[in-house]
Amino acid sequence: MRREITGFSNPTVKYLRSLRDKKHRKREQRFLAEGLRLLTDARECGHLPQMLVMATGRDPHPLLDALESAVDAAGGEIIETTPDILAKITGKDNPQAVAGVFAEFDTSLAALDRTRSGIWLVAQALRDPGNLGTMLRTGDAVGAGGLILIDDCADPFSVEAVRASMGAIFTQQVAQARWDDFLPWLGEGSGQLVAASLRDAVPYRGAPYTAPCFVLVGNESRGLPEEYELACDLRVTMPMRGRADSLNAAVAGAVLAYEVLDGLERR
């Protein structure tokens, strides 16, 4: 189905804008993603938008044509609208020429396949959607299986997280769980839980990482609760040469994940 929308007050515009709000996303089980590159990554990973929104006056592009054909063939909806309305939908001043509405994925632990990779990222109470998206992007880069979100984290399907993930929301598996459910799940199979810590820790460089290795980072301001650190199989310490004794959560996770990648590939 194809149609054109020219008015800001159109109900579809209101619906699309509402997906920037977590409450509406949860009710609809849908999320927004924007940009030709990101939507192409999604398509190539088997995720097609249910609704494709394209700006009038956009430059033609073979990848956009491919996307449009695929959505059309799958029975999805195709909408053309003005760049102004698209900007209002995505909340970005210089919007990309295309956005899509996707069905949210199953984010239960049961849906994860831990044999998929030797590295997994785990974040506890990560509150910043930019950090969350950045961790997804890092996970993609190190070939991680996915990101497990423990306790109250930012919403992985928020526009900001999806944007910061640069498409990795479609390549990484994502799970959401309480700590009390995560630990038993982890114990059901093989898996080494590793955290950066100052407590009874070994240097992160060359530490005995084993696959599948679950790299755990804590909340941006409070770090990990002591009991969570103590539950880890391995605690590692990273050099801190300055005044502060901490790194940005997504940065700490990335430095550690690259070290784990190197350690596992050397075996």
Added chain:
Amino acid sequence: MRREITGFSNPTVKYLRSLRDKKHRKREQRFLAEGLRLLTDARECGHLPQMLVMATGRDPHPLLDALESAVDAAGGEIIETTPDILAKITGKDNPQAVAGVFAEFDTSLAALDRTRSGIWLVAQALRDPGNLGTMLRTGDAVGAGGLILIDDCADPFSVEAVRASMGAIFTQQVAQARWDDFLPWLGEGSGQLVAASLRDAVPYRGAPYTAPCFVLVGNESRGLPEEYELACDLRVTMPMRGRADSLNAAVAGAVLAYEVLDGLERR
């Protein structure tokens, strides 16, 4: 001098709010920083605010007393105001109980002391103030000398960058320069310029880093211009195991900086 402000329309409130705007910051050569921990870091690094703004009804704290005494002794201004007005000044819903106005530093290359550290971070056209602040924070953690901002970067004195730096704006030297001025400056002394690249590059792990090592990262969406990469003394490549071939700029800089730190400390 000490006074109380109770009205939103007070000229000092307007002045303080205006410092969230780059144009006003540049004219006044002043910037805002918030939070007791950050202001304490500043004090311990020899930076006192010219104006200290405290919320009425705040919890007492010995570090806040120390800050207040130091500002008073230095002839600075001390202002008490309501939490609502402080929130309006900092633009944050849950403001810290204290904020300060600082004089901007000299950010010329001439003010840098390259013998200060074996590691320096360099960012080209870094547009996101959160990434910029995160790089400052990483620089502090690896014991870098500072951050050199090439071409049109975000403003290191913006509220967002200062906040993300977690105080590192006061521990790291910061310079702003055009590429055409940076390269000759670099050539005036010793210094190895290193970039992550796919062009004629060696693995980043165990690469021959030498101090002082200048770790260069490029713009968030375009990366480094080819000519900048070619001007580097060393090009290194980082594993990319996923679909995407890139990392968040601040993350890439951090993974590389930790590798450089390890390499230099092994010598």
